[in-house]
Amino acid sequence: MELRHLHYFRVVAEELNLTRAAERLHMSQPPLSRQISQLEEEVGASLFERNPRGVSLTAPGQFFYEHTLQILEKIDSTVTATRRIARSKRELFGIGFVPSAFYGQLPLLVRGLRQKDNVELMLAELTTIQQVQALKAGRIDIGFGRLQIDDPEVVQEVLYEEPMMAALPENHALEGTRPTLTELARKPLIVFPATPRPSLADMVLGLFHRRGLKIEVAQETNELQTALGLVVAGLGFTLVPEQVSRLKRQGIVYVYLADSSITSPVLCSRRKGEAPSATMQDTNEILRVLMENRRAERYAKGSRE
Known part of the structure; x- marks a missing residue:
């Protein structure tokens, strides 16, 4: 599992639509769908329910989404703190x-x-x-x-x-x-x-x-x-x-x-x-x-x- 998989998953979970999520990520829909499928295979659970209007989070998907947010926020804050330390030379x-x-x-x-x-x-x-x-x-x-x-x-x-x-x-x-x-x-x-x-x-x-x-x-x-x-x-x-x-x-x-x-x-x-x-x-x-x-x-x- 790579960091980009979590980023892709978060955007899809927020948009609940693969087309809009792909546009937001500046990529086409088929590669995004493959990345989400790979993530689900690695996690061992279906994270989304597919339907004609888009997608919705399953119960495991909701759990994974909440923890994904925490992980990405922690990474963002760590990167920000690292840059601050580098700039200040502390x-x-x-x-x-x-x-x-x-x-x-x-x-x-x-x-x-x-x-x-x-x-x-x-x-x-x-x-x-x-x-x-x-x-x-x-x-x-x-x-x-x-x-x-x-x-x-x-x-x-x-x-x-x-x-x-x-x-x-x-x-x-x-x-x-x-x-x-x-x-x-x-x-x-x-x-x-x-x-x-x-x-x-x-x-x-x-x-x-x-x-x-x-x-x-x-x-x-x-x-x-x-x-x-x-x-x-x-x-x-x-x-x-x-x-x-x-x-x-x-x-x-x-x-x-x-x-x-x-x-x-x-x-x-x-x-x-x-x-x-x-x-x-x-x-x-x-x-x-x-x-x-x-x-x-x-x-x-x-x-x-």
Whole structure:
């Protein structure tokens, strides 16, 4: 399947008439009909119903049309952004991140880098493993995740250890307490992300398994927001890093665990042995200041015990 097939399909879907579509595409009708037939053969579904007055989209055709629009719009925006970067001669700097790391210092880092006139940021939501792969392929320049990955081409730095908290529905029996894992194991657990693995989900499940605790998994979901929504719905609880508690959501309460040693690391991943660019140097300096501020704020709060 080629890009032109999608373009042809979109025009026919908009005109619902092969003659008008061919005129719009500045081609004759027979070649256009052949291209559409080839596309249908490759997709394995009839995309149009042919009738004397023209054509109409089938149910698969309507589905294919909606997704074709998204693909073509994404391509158009990518081409436009590429041209803008080429004209401005700005450096493209890619940042990968896991969603649970985006409620703390990471937005402040992004804000600081956006103030640089010579940088075009590209943000990508990726698991830690995907970040390592993207770093090695050159698709991103730095990643923020939670899993230790042993790879000779990537170096990881632990920025800080973050306490884990239980997200509970309002008026839960454990609200206002510091529950133990034994107490939580009696309740159904909502796990995220479901895929790809390994991920934060395996770290959470491992907390119970290493203590010989059996835990009922009520639901697995890929999205943090969905997991929190399921908590509100009363399907169970979920364990989240502390910074997620900054996300004030109606119907949810967050409680610290009895065992304050249960933490999740926030890791920064970079390519190993690569001389830092000017933007990477700026990134490292912003991170240094943010980590100093975080430590100062933590100590200023005093103990959580």
